[in-house]
Amino acid sequence: MIRTTTLRKLFVVVNNLILISLALTMVVPLVNVLAVSFTTDLESYENVIKLFPREPSLEGYKALFQQIAILRPFLNNVFVTVIGTFLHVILCAMAGYVLIREKFLGKAILVILVTIPMMIPFEMIIIPVYVTVKRLGLMDTLWSIIIIGVVSTFSILLMKNYFEGIPRSLEESAFMDGAGELTIFFRIYLPLAKAGLATITIFQFVYKWNHILPAVLFLHSVEKYTLQIVLKSLVVSQELSGTTLSVANNARMGGIVFAIIPLIVVYLFAQKYFIKGIMIGAVKE
Amino acid sequence: MRTRKNILKQIFKVRLLYLLMLPTLVYFFIFAYFPIFDGFRISFQDFRFVGESRFVGFDNYREAVQTPGFWRAFRNTLILGFGNVMLTAFIPMVLALLLNELRIAAWKRFTQTIIYMPHLFSWVIVGGIWIFMLSPNAGIINVIRNLFGLDSIYFMAKETYAQPIMIGVNLWKQAGFVCILYLATIAGINPELYQAAMIDGAGAFKRVFYITVPELLSTLRVVLLLNIMGALRMFNQIWVMRNEVIAPKVDVLMYYVYERGLVQFKIGYAAAISVLIFVLTFIITAISNRFIKYTA
Structure with a gap:
């Protein structure tokens, strides 16, 4: 002993x-x-x-702020993150709501059409997506960054999960009172799924804030650059990359601090949603 | 006629549901389903944006398998991928078991929070931090080496270190995330199992080894599959941390696609390689799925 x-x-x-x-x-x-x-x-x-x-x-x-002019890419990043996250949350909530309705004509097909894209990673279709973005005239616009990933199977299924936890009796009585589908969605389901909305808002915020690949592919002019693109030219070892940009270590690290702060703030305030979201995600996949 | 009318009526009844689903469907058709087919078509073309694209049969595929650069990227993807898949599956598991032994809840939560933090950061931030930590002047690793009287090493400019660095930094970024998955599983284990084992006289080590670890195997399966998917998509880390010196060791397939297709604008060729990667992913996932199921 x-x-x-x-x-x-x-x-x-x-x-x-x-x-x-x-x-x-x-x-x-x-x-x-x-x-x-x-x-x-x-x-x-x-x-x-x-x-x-x-x-x-x-x-x-x-x-x-002066030599690198970080403010412009920072504001571009805020723009795509805020608009992109807002659209993502509302569109995925709408789709998730449709998936909890009882059997209706075409539901089975919708479920399949929504689920399959999870198996098509964006990285593997960058060439045709690039061609499509160019044809749609979205090349070199911040909207191209917002649109890529504006809905995702993951978020839709997560919202569906949350909606399923809402008791049906609530909507039945609303139906009795003559409320339509949209009223029920906006007045009953959305307010009661706040935790779910918060979870995907936070995930999407971090995801959009950190976006790299779409910006590498679609943004070509300096005034459209988002934060990560500018940051990369700042932080990579200059001797090896052969860039002429010459900044001291303090500015390079300042750039990193600048990009981290919004993430840390979000993380500290919303940690519980993170852990919840990760767990639901793992169970789903 | 009657049935058709019926169908229309049914559709009309749920028209709002279709309307709510419409943006999602439009997005998936334009940015997921169509590109799959389009990419397949382009891979058989000598693609150009202006003028007509010629169909060239299997020329792009033939060129791919005959190019050393493709095989180099293929090899690097397998090496880095294997290292990433294994290390970021098993080390976080050990980490979760160790964290689970902490008795003070606040301390446990604090450590967990700290370890998870790097997962929040973009690859530019993580890459930037580590390029600096590994740099010959003012980089922490070399400062420590100097303290012991060793010379500085220019880590990012040495082919020998390139692959271990990429795998190690990936582990640093992902460990906390994977660890949370394991901790969640541990939290869900029925405590009666431990009590029963305790009554049977099983010691702490035995309880972990015979109860906790077996319960973690299903999570391990999920983690392995997630890692395999991630390994084949690896791009961001390489885009940030590569340089011309270490390129032969770290340029992976997705980077090769990007470089050939969208830097050198050999669109048809890059599309062909994308198709090959897609097939490869499918095969590897199917094989590992079977293998993982079989062993677990």
């Missing part, structure tokens, strides 16, 4: 050490990035592990 408790104690110590060092591999780089972003140009090249700036300075952020 004594032996097992000492073993247990030893395990607890080792386990905590492992997990702390793991957490440190996440925390130290982030603190390092934050610290370097607030250094002077010169200090940002110092060969030490910087966890706080020696002489705090905004030189990096100044370069970010």
Whole structure:
């Protein structure tokens, strides 16, 4: 008995050490990035592990706003994220609602048509999608970014799940009172599925904010660039990529901080929806 | 006649449902179903945006299998893919088991939150952080090496390190996410199982090994399949972290498609490779599905 408790104690110590060092591999780089972003140009090249700036300075952020002109891509990103997320949530909720109705003519076909695209990853159809976007005249517009992924099977099924949890008796009495399909959707189902709406809003927000591939494919002029595109030319090692862009480490790390902040804010305020969404997603797939 | 009228009547009755579904259907037809067929058609063409595209039979496919670049991308996809699939399935499992042993709830939640964080970041952010951490000047890894009197290594400019770095950074980004999937499964295990085992005199290690781990196998199956799908689609990480020096080791199939199709504008050729990847995905998923079912 004594032996097992000492073993247990030893395990607890080792386990905590492992997990702390793991957490440190996440925390130290982030603190390092934050610290370097607030250094002077010169200090940002110092060969030490910087966890706080020696002489705090905004030189990096100044370069970010003036030389890199980060504000424009930032606002472009806000635009596609906000509009894209809003459209995504409303359209997927509408489709999810249709899928919980009792058998109606054509429902089986609709279910199939909505489910199959889950097996067609965007990456594998970029060539024909590129051709389509060009033919539709959407090339080099922010709308092309909003439209790609404006609905997804995943979100539709997630909304369907939430709607199914709403008691039918509510809508039956509304039907009795002569309410139409749209009234029932907007007045009963949408307000009662707030948790579901919140979950896909947050997922979509993060997803849209971080979008890379559509922007790489469809945006060609500098004033249309979204955040990740500009950030990439900022953060990749310049000696190796051969770009002429010359910025100090502080501005490069400032760019990263700039792109992370909205994500951290969303995550801290809506953590429970994240975990819920991940779990439902895994069960579904 | 009667039945047709009936059908129309039925459709009319649920016309609002169709209306609610319409945007979704239009989107899927234009951006999922049509591109599948269009991509297949383009793969047999010498495609051009202006003027007429000629059909060239299997020329694009023939060119693909005869190009070393394609096979190089193929090999890199398999190597990086295998590393990613395995490491990001099993290491988070160990991580979840360790996290589950933490008795203080707040500390457990805090660690979990921290480990999940990198999954939120885009590949540009994650790639940017690690390119900096691995850089020869001011990069944390080399600063630590210098402390021990070792010379700095220019990690991102060495072919030997390229693949381990890509796999390691991917693990850093995805581990927390996969870990949550396992933790959710562990939380759902019936506590009576543990109590029964305890009464039978099973120690802590035995309880984990004979109860928790077997319960995690179904989740492991899901994770493996998710990872396999993800491995074949790998693009963003490579787009951010590649450079000309390490390109021979890290250029994967999706990057090859992008480069050939949309940088060099060999659209027909790139479409042919996309079709090949699609077929490959289908085969690999089917095989692994059977294999995973068989072993689990």
